[in-house]
Amino acid sequence: xxxxxxxxxxxxxxxxxxxxxxxxxxxxxxxxxxxxxxxxxxxxxxxxxxxxxxxxxxxxxxxxxxxxxxxxxxxxxxxxxxxxxxxxxxxxxxxxxxxxxxxxxxxxxxxxxxxxxxxxxxxxxxxxxxxxxxxxxxxxxxxxxxxxxxxxxxxxxxxxxxxxxxxxxxxxxxxxxxxxxx
Numbered sequence: 083x084x085x086x087x088x089x090x091x092x093x094x095x096x097x098x099x100x101x102x103x104x105x106x107x108x109x110x111x112x113x114x115x116x117x118x119x120x121x122x123x124x125x126x127x128x129x130x131x132x133x134x135x136x137x138x139x140x141x142x143x144x145x146x147x148x149x150x151x152x153x154x155x156x157x158x159x160x161x162x163x164x165x166x167x168x169x170x171x172x173x174x175x176x177x178x179x180x181x182x183x184x185x186x187x188x189x190x191x192x193x194x195x196x197x198x199x200x201x202x203x204x205x206x207x208x209x210x211x212x213x214x215x216x217x218x219x220x221x222x223x224x225x226x227x228x229x230x231x232x233x234x235x236x237x238x239x240x241x242x243x244x245x246x247x248x249x250x251x252x253x254x255x256x257x258x259x260x261x262x263x264x
Contacts, residue, residue, distance in 0.1 A: 191252035227259035
C-alpha cells in the first residue's frame with residue numbers, strides 16, 4: 083500500500099505541475115477577455131481583448147506624441163512628488179521600462195562568480211558606479227526563480243563575465259530555476 087501511495091503522490095504532483103500553470107494562464111487570459119468583452123461588446127468573442135490591445139497602443143501613441151508628452155511629464159512629476167505613491171509608482175514604472183522601454187536594462191546577461199566554484203546568472207544594469215565612489219564595481223540584477231522579484235548586488239568587475247546568450251534566454255533560464263533548456 084505504501085508503494086501505491088508514493089506512485090499516486092508522484093503522479094499527482096506531475097499532474098499539478100502540468101495543469102496549474104496551464105489553468106492559471108487560461109484563467110488570466112479568459113478573465114481579461116471576458117472583462118473587456120463585458121465592457122465593450124462588438125459582437126464576437128475576444129473583441130474586447132482586441133480593443134484593449136489597440137487601446138493600449140493608442141495610449142502609447144498619445145503619450146509619446148509632441149502634443150501630450152508635456153501633459154504626461156506633468157503628471158509624472160506630480161506623481162513623483164506624492165510621498166508614498168512615489169515609491170510604488172516610480173518602482174513599477176522603472177521595472178516596466180527595464181523590460182519594455184526604449185532603454186532596456188536587462189539586455190546584458192552576465193555570469194558572476196559568487197565564491198570559488200559557485201556562479202550565478204544575472205543582468206548588468208550599471209557598468210559605471212564611479213559617481214558613488216565604486217570605480218572597480220558594477221551593479222548586477224539577479225532575478226529570483228519562479229518570481230518577478232530579484233536583488234541587486236554590487237560586484238567587482240573582475241568577478242563578472244559576459245554570457246554568450248540572448249537576454250531573453252538567460253532570463254527564462256533563471257526564472258525557471260535553471261530547468262529551461264538553453
